[in-house]
Amino acid sequence: MDQLLQHLLNGLLLGATYSLLGIGLTLVFGLMNVVNFAHGEFYTLGAYAAFAALALASVNFFLAIVLAIAAGALAGAACERCLLRPLRGQSIDTVMLVMIGVWIAMQNAELLGWGGVAKSVPTPFPTRPVVLGPLSVAPLRIFVFVVSGALILGAHLVLARTKLGRAMRATFQDRETAALMGVSIERIHTVTFAFGAGLAAAAGALLGPVFLLYPSMGDLASLKAFSVVILGGLGNFAGAALGGLVLGVAEELGAGYVSSGYRDAVGFLMIVGVLLLRPSGLFARAERVG
Amino acid sequence: MSRLLVAAALLVAATAPAWVWNPYHLHTLIMAGIFAVLALSLNLLLGYTGQLSLGHAAFFGIGAYATGLLTVKLEWSPWIGLLAAVLLPGAAGFVIGRLALKLRGAYFVLLTISFAGCVSLVSVNWMDLTNGPLGLPGVPPLEIALPGLPAFSLRTKSAFYYVVLAAVGLAYLLCLGLIRSRVGRALVALRENETLAASVGIDGTHYLVLAAAMSAGMAGLAGGLYAHYTRFVSPEVFLFTYTVTMVIMVVAGGKGTLAGPVVGAVLFTVLPEALRAATSWQWQMLLYGVLLVAVLFFMPEGVVPALRRWRTS
Amino acid sequence: MTLEARDLSVRFGGVAALSGVSFAVAPGTVTSLIGPNGAGKTTAFNVITGFQQPTQGTVSHDGQAITGWRPHRIAARGLVRTFQKTSLFPGLTVRENVLTGLHLRGRVGVAAALLARARVRDEERRLGEEADGVIDFVGLGARRREAANGLSYGDQRLLELAVALAAGPRILLLDEPASGMTTSEKASVAALIARIRAQGVTVFLVEHDMRLVMGISDRVLVLNYGRLIADGDPASVQRDPEVIRAYLGSGAHAHA
Numbered sequence: 119m120d121q122l123l124q125h126l127l128n129g130l131l132l133g134a135t136y137s138l139l140g141i142g143l144t145l146v147f148g149l150m151n152v153v154n155f156a157h158g159e160f161y162t163l164g165a166y167a168a169f170a171a172l173a174l175a176s177v178n179f180f181l182a183i184v185l186a187i188a189a190g191a192l193a194g195a196a197c198e199r200c201l202l203r204p205l206r207g208q209s210i211d212t213v214m215l216v217m218i219g220v221w222i223a224m225q226n227a228e229l230l231g232w233g234g235v236a237k238s239v240p241t242p243f244p245t246r247p248v249v250l251g252p253l254s255v256a257p258l259r260i261f262v263f264v265v266s267g268a269l270i271l272g273a274h275l276v277l278a279r280t281k282l283g284r285a286m287r288a289t290f291q292d293r294e295t296a297a298l299m300g301v302s303i304e305r306i307h308t309v310t311f312a313f314g315a316g317l318a319a320a321a322g323a324l325l326g327p328v329f330l331l332y333p334s335m336g337d338l339a340s341l342k343a344f345s346v347v348i349l350g351g352l353g354n355f356a357g358a359a360l361g362g363l364v365l366g367v368a369e370e371l372g373a374g375y376v377s378s379g380y381r382d383a384v385g386f387l388m389i390v391g392v393l394l395l396r397p398s399g400l401f402a403r404a405e406r407v408g
Numbered sequence: 409m410s411r412l413l414v415a416a417a418l419l420v421a422a423t424a425p426a427w428v429w430n431p432y433h434l435h436t437l438i439m440a441g442i443f444a445v446l447a448l449s450l451n452l453l454l455g456y457t458g459q460l461s462l463g464h465a466a467f468f469g470i471g472a473y474a475t476g477l478l479t480v481k482l483e484w485s486p487w488i489g490l491l492a493a494v495l496l497p498g499a500a501g502f503v504i505g506r507l508a509l510k511l512r513g514a515y516f517v518l519l520t521i522s523f524a525g526c527v528s529l530v531s532v533n534w535m536d537l538t539n540g541p542l543g544l545p546g547v548p549p550l551e552i553a554l555p556g557l558p559a560f561s562l563r564t565k566s567a568f569y570y571v572v573l574a575a576v577g578l579a580y581l582l583c584l585g586l587i588r589s590r591v592g593r594a595l596v597a598l599r600e601n602e603t604l605a606a607s608v609g610i611d612g613t614h615y616l617v618l619a620a621a622m623s624a625g626m627a628g629l630a631g632g633l634y635a636h637y638t639r640f641v642s643p644e645v646f647l648f649t650y651t652v653t654m655v656i657m658v659v660a661g662g663k664g665t666l667a668g669p670v671v672g673a674v675l676f677t678v679l680p681e682a683l684r685a686a687t688s689w690q691w692q693m694l695l696y697g698v699l700l701v702a703v704l705f706f707m708p709e710g711v712v713p714a715l716r717r718w719r720t721s
Numbered sequence: 722m723t724l725e726a727r728d729l730s731v732r733f734g735g736v737a738a739l740s741g742v743s744f745a746v747a748p749g750t751v752t753s754l755i756g757p758n759g760a761g762k763t764t765a766f767n768v769i770t771g772f773q774q775p776t777q778g779t780v781s782h783d784g785q786a787i788t789g790w791r792p793h794r795i796a797a798r799g800l801v802r803t804f805q806k807t808s809l810f811p812g813l814t815v816r817e818n819v820l821t822g823l824h825l826r827g828r829v830g831v832a833a834a835l836l837a838r839a840r841v842r843d844e845e846r847r848l849g850e851e852a853d854g855v856i857d858f859v860g861l862g863a864r865r866r867e868a869a870n871g872l873s874y875g876d877q878r879l880l881e882l883a884v885a886l887a888a889g890p891r892i893l894l895l896d897e898p899a900s901g902m903t904t905s906e907k908a909s910v911a912a913l914i915a916r917i918r919a920q921g922v923t924v925f926l927v928e929h930d931m932r933l934v935m936g937i938s939d940r941v942l943v944l945n946y947g948r949l950i951a952d953g954d955p956a957s958v959q960r961d962p963e964v965i966r967a968y969l970g971s972g973a974h975a976h977a
Contacts, residue, residue: 153513153514204705205704205705210513210514211513212704212708214513214514214517215460215655215659215700215704216700216701216704216705218462218700219696219697219698219699219700220697220701222652222697223694223697223701226693226694226697229690229693230691230694341521341522344518348515377533379532379533380529380533382525382529383525383526383529385522385525386521386522386523386525386526386529389519389521389522390507390519390523393511393515393518393519394509582835585834585835585838585841586831586834588834588841588845589844589845590823590827590828590834590844590848591829591831591834592834593821593824594821596810596813597810600810600811600812601808601809601810601811603772603792603804604804604808604809604810604884605793605821605824606771606772606793606796607770607772607792607801607802607804607885608796608801608821608822608824608884608887608888609797609801609824609825609888610793610821610824611791611793618831622831
């Protein structure tokens with residue numbers, strides 16, 4: 119029983135970051151209809167940006183995370199402006215292939231820039247786990263969970279309460295009307311993509327210290343993000359938030375009770391399972407962002 | 409004019425072992441041939457039905473393992489192994505096509521990625537079956553054993569070159585036969601307008617399953633050939649780089665044509681070899697990514713259709 | 722060759738797109754389905770041809786229940802439809818479009834395609850001739866080799882008709898075949914429909930242009946808010962007070 123609770127706890131803590139990752143993608147895939155296979159690469163970018171800030175510039179840990187988010191958002195904005203905007207109107211397949219190209223290019227750039235050897239990120243947290251009754255948790259993971267939660271809440275507030283959020287929702291619900299109301303469609307597209315990329319980068323900066331950094335870490339991240347998006351339903355913010363937790367818990371239970379080698383298979387199997395059985399997502403009746 | 413060109417190219421290809429002195433260059437051509445079969449297989453799905461499979465390396469790998477396991481562990485004839493290398497991935501492709509049902513576009517892609525991911529994990533973790541990361545060494549070469557004559561082993565590069573050339577020819581002719589028939593039109597109808605296709609009696613699922621199974625079987629053949637050429641099979645056959653390379657060969661070469669994938673395969677096997685002296689494979693892959701984006705921006709139909717257009721204008 | 726709909730209902734959420742619709746289309750006739758926008762006409766077509774499932778009710782053809790069958794199976798039985806929005810194989814030429822439409826008229830499968838080239842050659846030749854025949858029938862002979870997405874709007878709609886005819890329908894369901902056309906183009910379409918009927922094909926069409934409808938139909942069905950409110954010959958339907966109310970209410974044109 120204790121072991122089960124421990125797995126559940128670990129799963130929830132990890133899952134919050136998956137939620138963050140998934141929310142970024144559900145916005146881009148669900149609202150912009152862009153199949154962003156490079157989503158994981160913004161995650162990687164965030165992780166390496168934080169690493170660079172910490173290890174090379176000896177910057178404060180919290181600031182490093184902020185810088186990572188900024189790096190991700192900037193890269194996302196550049197990507198949207200230079201690649202997606204000229205292709206607007208092209209078939210979704212062409213855009214998909216272009217994002218695959220970006221994926222390949224970014225990953226190999228990371229490989230060339232940082233080398234293939236895994237790096238570990240120094241953190242200011244004590245390594246001794248905090249003990250809560252029968253459960254133990256590393257302080258770093260608690261921090262990651264809290265920040266993830268805060269960012270998710272922040273994202274929700276931006277989308278639901280700010281003028282920008284309203285403009286975003288309006289654009290993707292009814293482009294023409296939004297344009298007539300004075301919304302700059304072009305700017306909203308760039309901002310939305312940057313938003314998604316920034317969230318992915320945040321997830322990377324947060325999970326980087328938990329695991330190791332290596333250039334292909336984005337591949338699994340991409341897949342898990344898609345898994346979360348499919349679980350929660352395309353464009354469904356709350357669904358993605360819940361889906362991330364579900365994935366995290368499922369992974370921990372799988373790794374704990376079945377086999378740790380097949381841990382990542384959980385994400386794959388979830389994709390396959392949901393696609394085949396309930397393609398609209400497990401939480402299809404929840405609120406849609408758009 | 410173009411017939412002459414094709415005939416000349418065929419002559420050059422058929423006599424290559426005679427005038428390609430450097431065995432390493434011959435190796436490059438053999439790899440180009442294997443990739444040509446792979447590219448043709450991916451093209452069947454991507455170019456004709458319009459669905460992208462990013463898990464094709466899985467079919468390649470299953471083919472390699474099928475023949476590797478049968479010939480190494482059970483010591484069966486490599487030709488049976490090759491047959492299994494076609495049938496087993498073909499069956500997998502059939503299953504995927506059937507499972508996919510109405511999944512199209514990005515969802516189909518995700519299904520194929522997930523499938524490939526699972527297969528890859530199995531090859532690494534199921535040590536009893538596959539030897540895990542250590543791989544299966546000692547895969548026997550192909551040999552021709554006619555009754556009454558001594559067995560002729562196809563282990564030299566020249567001999568294997570002809571095996572691969574035959575395979576490319578076979579794959580090409582198979583695709584050609586398919587395309588120039590009602591079956592080919594049905595596949596294209598899937599890509600162009602599936603709803604309209606259904607309204608005139610074309611069963612989308614049936615043809616997608618067909619394309620997936622044939623495409624997978626062809627990729628498996630390439631995998632089987634690879635196994636008997638390198639004489640070693642390991643989880644590295646599932647590397648995503650193979651899929652990436654295939655995709656760029658098809659897209660840059662010209663999807664939806666038959667010459668495109670072959671041209672793409674030759675280009676993207678020969679080119680990296682030419683660059684190899686100057687750069688590392690990471691630069692190569694980086695270049696591939698950039699090139700993919702560039703092609704989609706400036707020459708979205710690919711090299712072969714662009715050349716054809718340029719010649720008729 | 723009768724097409725029969727019995728008690729068809731399609732509901733999603735709280736909306737009833739179709740409510741208890743029943744009718745029969747007699748063979749060899751031209752029957753029109755009219756009604757104000759949103760009355761459920763295209764929904765009826767979708768349900769009959771398998772593109773949508775009814776919540777209730779049955780569709781049968783020649784006594785065989787076809788409710789819930791997948792579209793390609795229904796097409797194979799001879800019920801072929803066109804679409805409201807222009808629907809073609811955009812990247813293909815006119816001839817290739819029609820050849821694709823001739824799918825049901827061919828028999829070659831994978832095995833034959835790979836191993837029996839002679840049979841394939843014969844079939845291709847036969848289908849080629851049939852395609853040319855259909856193209857000439859609709860009057861697109863001059864544009865045989867042109868790309869479908871380069872055609873004028875009127876020619877594209879003719880091509881759609883050609884593709885549907887190629888499938889060898891016994892019942893042809895046309896969804897607004899004359900929409901967006903000039904008066905002379907509409908007259909051509911009407912003439913074409915008459916010729917199609919003369920070939921023994923039953924025609925069931927959805928249309929907004931009253932002059933066209935009343936001019937060529939043997940029977941007219943009127944839908945309003947998902948319900949069938951009139952079913953009879955053109956003259957009596959035009960005089961039906963409920964029909965007039967339905968149209969005047971939505972501000973549409975109810976003149977002969």
